Amino acid sequence: MKAGAQLPPLEIPITRTLIVAGAIASRDYQDVHHDPELARHRGSPDVFMNILTTNGLVGRYITDHFGPTAVLHKVAIRLGAPNYPGDTMVLSGTVEEVAGSTATVRVVGENGIGRHVTGTVTVTVPPERAA
Numbered sequence: 001m002k003a004g005a006q007l008p009p010l011e012i013p014i015t016r017t018l019i020v021a022g023a024i025a026s027r028d029y030q031d032v033h034h035d036p037e038l039a040r041h042r043g044s045p046d047v048f049m050n051i052l053t054t055n056g057l058v059g060r061y062i063t064d065h066f067g068p069t070a071v072l073h074k075v076a077i078r079l080g081a082p083n084y085p086g087d088t089m090v091l092s093g094t095v096e097e098v099a100g101s102t103a104t105v106r107v108v109g110e111n112g113i114g115r116h117v118t119g120t121v122t123v124t125v126p127p128e129r130a131a
Helices: 016-025 036-041 051-066
Strands: 006-013 071-079 088-099 102-111 114-124
Touching (some): 016 051, 051 071, 051 088, 088 114
Antiparallel strands (some): 071 114, 088 102, 102 114
């Protein structure tokens, strides 16, 4: 684990099921996350992913890379272009700084219309994974 190291990209197909299931799992019952007709009525072309689902996918990306014993201390993200069904989000990451077994990773998620998410994750990994 070194500053400047690139994490391998992760492609996530954005399905209607992923969007709706993520909204339900996070108890976000806003109609724009599950009802296409009401989403269109509110000016969106379709349902779109909520921030809590995105946050979970960013966490998954980090723990997939650093292992199941990695501990996320801080996840700070900002949303941009919506994730709509039928698109693919590609997450990428760069280790920005390392202090012992703790790293700060810059994460970016892009889809077909632009940058969906940007942010940083502070993660601590067991010493054997940090080497």
